[in-house]
Amino acid sequence: MRRLLLLEKAHIEEIDRYDIYRREGGYTSVEKALKSMSPQEVVEEVKKSGLRGRGGAGFPTGLKWSFLDKKSGRPRYLVCNADESEPGTFKDRYLMEKLPHLLIEGLIVSSYALEANRAFIYVRGEFKWIIKILERAIEEARTAGWLGKNILGSGFDLDIVVHPGAGAYICGEETALLESLEGKRGLPRVKPPFPAVVGLYGMPTVVNNVETLAAVPWIVLNGGDAYASIGIGKSTGTKLISACGNIKKPGVYEVELGLSVEEFLYSDEWCGGMEGEYGLKAIVPGGSSVPILPAHLALKTASGQPRLLSYESMADGGFETGSMLGSGGFIVYDEAQCIVRNTYNFARFYHHESCGQCSPCREGTGWLERLLHKIEEGHGTLHDIDLLWDVQKKIEGNTICPLGDAAAWPVASALRHFRQEFEAHVHQPQQCLFRRRASFVFANASVEIA
């Protein structure tokens, strides 16, 4: 059965306007929390719900909240991470376009729980129209008395500021985001100290993804136990999956965690199956950073269980035969796609987006890009394939932030599952199906290399 907690009202016309949103029951979680719950009670419900960070890491939200330093009495901040930039991921954009007031409602109850009087929404700069949608919605909410001083007579004050980024994938990493919000280059900070203790302007700060915050109103209204009863095991609730690639119906879907990949991919209710004549070759299930899975491991785990859209099932088999649910960026490749070319593309992306602080990432991502370009262009050797493995291994785990890992994993998993394809590019590059189909396009194209 299809269960919608986030997008239940997304189809309602003009639900982005305050009046309509309110008419449909919007902001009742704020009334409930501010009138009948203490901040700590809200935190407890979120803990009970089992909600996990929807940005990609999957860290339990309630636990993250409980780390926030409230004792020192310094100002606390809540920052919403709306820097959606992970290739394959376009869900937060959809949520903010359709339901800006749901995010604002989530920010109000979450700020109340955290006893933070100022919240920021850090939106990637390219989403200019979304910034306008959010600013209008905030203005509407302020006029209606949901923001400002002494909200609903509770004594709780809150202001929300929308802050634009300016094009940098790294700013999706929470400490880089905070640096950027402070008006600096987005260079990730060394942790510890964690933002919960030393965050924005050196103050205790929680950074949560858009989708995470949007899940909080439902939890406050219906209780953490009710939320925890949805989903499967420790993957509670629902998740937005943005599906793209060679499928019939790309788009953003809300699924109850635990839905099988097979059903999600082939059912007409979701992706609608493969778009053309070719069958399934591989899936990147959680955004470009997570390991790629060949068709057989995408649909079933190594032990023969159906692969499910859940944190645990996706990770089943570790990196040898599994992957990660990540951000829910679900990229589907048909048999005519070239894994070498795709891996090169991602390596170029990470090289471009490396902030340059850590040598293994700054230099290593360049090496990955150049080696993969060489192999993709048909000039590679078998030694280059071994070198590729060696370089990614030296990046992984050796950097301040996870961008290094994110650059290494797609390369490692592609080599692990598709080594023959890399070898074929060394021996017979012209046999690549993608290359043959696309030759009319690439004949005159020069691929720039940074």
Next chain:
Amino acid sequence: MLAVRRGKKVEFSPEVLEQAQQIIRRYPEGQQKSALIPLLHLAQEQFGGYLSVEAMDYIAELLHLKPIEVYEVATFYSMFHLKPVGRYVLEVCHTGPCEIKGAEWLIQTLKKKLGIQEGETTADGLFTLRRVECLAACGYAPMLQCGERYYEFLDTEEKVDALLEQLRQNAIT
């Protein structure tokens, strides 16, 4: 060439200056540097689509920052242009999911139709063509960003022609 000097000072009109002051006031006392990125966006929009040295120096002055603090930020983020650009900057996403849906085709088609290479501007000053990394439109590829908008599913020549025509018309009116 890292950045361009125009050779004359620039400043916001009184209305835009008020807008800038409002942005600065959004941040806590003593944290005005937070307004830097929003103000650089505003400056780029106001001063011809790119950030000249004078534009960056002006923002430094507004926020009581050293110019280097502005330069280092302006050079870090890919949305800031440090060289003059055309009226419409066409930024085509070429990251993985867009590539498998024809981003390369879209770039080649635009190059052919506009008669320019990537990074160049058409002689009439209307179009600049760039390739950029993921814009979070993976399900709607191939696509490009132009100004405040995304143009998605640009998978036929007719659609590309229609877009260019529409932008040319907008430039006249």
